[in-house]
Amino acid sequence: MKIHIPTPLRAYTGGEQTVSVPGATVAEALQALTAAYADLRNHLYTGEGKLRSFVNLYLNDDDIRYLPQKEATLVEESDELTIIPSIAGGSNCPAHTLRAGAIVQVQQATKGQRPALY
Amino acid sequence: MLHLSFSDYTALRAHGEDTYPHECCGVMLGKVAPDGNHVREIVRAGNTRTDRAHDRYNIAPEELIRIQRQARKLGLDIVGFYHSHPDCPAQWSQTDFNEAHWIGCSYVITRVDQGKATITNSFLLTGTDEDDKKFLDEPVEIEVSSVENEQEKGHA
Numbered sequence: 001m002k003i004h005i006p007t008p009l010r011a012y013t014g015g016e017q018t019v020s021v022p023g024a025t026v027a028e029a030l031q032a033l034t035a036a037y038a039d040l041r042n043h044l045y046t047g048e049g050k051l052r053s054f055v056n057l058y059l060n061d062d063d064i065r066y067l068p069q070k071e072a073t074l075v076e077e078s079d080e081l082t083i084i085p086s087i088a089g090g091s092n093c094p095a096h097t098l099r100a101g102a103i104v105q106v107q108q109a110t111k112g113q114r115p116a117l118y
Numbered sequence: 119m120l121h122l123s124f125s126d127y128t129a130l131r132a133h134g135e136d137t138y139p140h141e142c143c144g145v146m147l148g149k150v151a152p153d154g155n156h157v158r159e160i161v162r163a164g165n166t167r168t169d170r171a172h173d174r175y176n177i178a179p180e181e182l183i184r185i186q187r188q189a190r191k192l193g194l195d196i197v198g199f200y201h202s203h204p205d206c207p208a209q210w211s212q213t214d215f216n217e218a219h220w221i222g223c224s225y226v227i228t229r230v231d232q233g234k235a236t237i238t239n240s241f242l243l244t245g246t247d248e249d250d251k252k253f254l255d256e257p258v259e260i261e262v263s264s265v266e267n268e269q270e271k272g273h274a
Contacts, residue, residue, distance in 0.1 A: 004186070007150070007195050008221040025255070042247060052248075054119050054219045056179040063179065087199055089214035089225075090141055090167070090174035093206030 001029050001075050012039040026057070026064055027071040029081060044083070054086045074104040119154035120198065120224045120240045122146075124262045130151045131228050131235035133162055134202030138233040140171035145182070146198040146224065148187045153257075155197040155224045155242075161185050174213070175201045198224030198240075205230070208237040210253050218243050224256055 003019050004043040010106055013019055014037075021036065023029030044055055052059070057064045059073060067073045075081075126146075133142040143165050148157040167174040177199075189196055199220070203211075208229035210218075218225060221243050228238040232236050240258045245251035 004190075006186070006199065006220070007223060008219070011222075015205075017195075054217075058179065058183055061180070061183070082183050082186070084186065085219040086176070086217065087143070087145075087182060087220070088167075088174070088176040088217040089201060090211065091203035091206035092211040092213040093173050093203060099126065104154050 001030065001077060001079045001081060003029065003033055004080060006083055006085055008085065009040060009043055012043065013037050022072070023069065024074060026059060026073050026075055026081060029075060030057075056083045056084045056086060058084065081111075119241075120226070120256050120258045121148075121154055121156040122258060122260055123157070124260050126157055127238070127258075127260050128159055128250070130200045130226065132209070133200075134204075134230040134235050135233055137165070137171075137202065138230050139204045140256055141167075141173065141175040141202050141204060143175040143177055143199065143201040145177070145185045145196055146200060147192065147194040148197040150193070150195060150197055150222065154259075157197060159192070160200070161188070170182045172204055173206070196220070196223065198226060200226035200228070202228045202230045202235075205232070206263070208239045210241050215253060217231055219248070221245055221247075225253070226258075237272055238256055 001021065003021060005013050005017055005019060018043060021029050021032035023032050045054060046052055060079060064070055122257045130144060133144060144160055146157045147161060148155060163177045165171050165175045166178050167176045186196060192219045197200045208227045210227060222240055224240050226238060227235045240256040241253040242256040243251060244254050
């Protein structure tokens with residue numbers, strides 16, 4: 001089956017975007033992948049061998065976490081597995097909270113405390 | 119260095135204005151070169167963090183896969199991401215850092231004040247793994263094409 005490698009992990013597959021590996025299940029295909037490209041293992045799995053929480057694995061269009069057999073799902077030659085790290089973040093900024101609670105800011109100021117800067 | 123066309127630069131900032139007071143997010147497609155990430159196209163994405171979209175963003179993996187397929191068809195790679203910080207500094211937050219996993223990619227952040235895009239910065243995620251990753255300030259080169267240049271003169 002084909003495994004699509006995301007940009008940051010291509011340094012460990014010799015620059016290959018897509019790698020073809022043997023395997024009857026998702027787990028076997030991943031095993032073949034990390035056997036061929038050993039440096040990938042640390043980026044996909046924790047020291048305890050668990051898939052890192054931010055690494056998503058999609059078999060064609062399905063998240064393998066939600067497949068009944070998960071990584072034991074049978075695969076065919078024509079199937080495609082995509083490794084896709086998560087994308088998230090955010091300002092985590094208190095501006096909106098503070099604006100909504102302006103009284104809190106005033107109270108802080110009157111106590112001589114410095115209001116949050118942003 | 120991040121290389122970005124003037125139209126893409128304008129478009130990603132406009133996205134932040136469109137979604138204000140919520141954070142916008144999107145993906146930058148292009149090529150990695152010795153002199154940095156070159157953006158050829160930006161793709162808007164939906165922010166799935168509807169519970170607190172004012173200070174969080176998340177792109178659904180299904181959408182990322184669709185965008186990655188689109189990139190492959192165009193012969194491009196995912197070279198970075200962008201998002202906005204409504205009424206907050208155009209600097210990466212601890213949340214941005216904790217959730218950044220695409221080493222080698224550019225993370226562009228635009229500050230949007232009262233609905234108007236102000237400052238846009240880029241940060242390159244460097245390192246070898248989760249333990250030594252870090253954000254570096256990344257210079258941005260805005261490339262103005264001859265057509266855009268003429269359009270700008272027309273507006274002046």
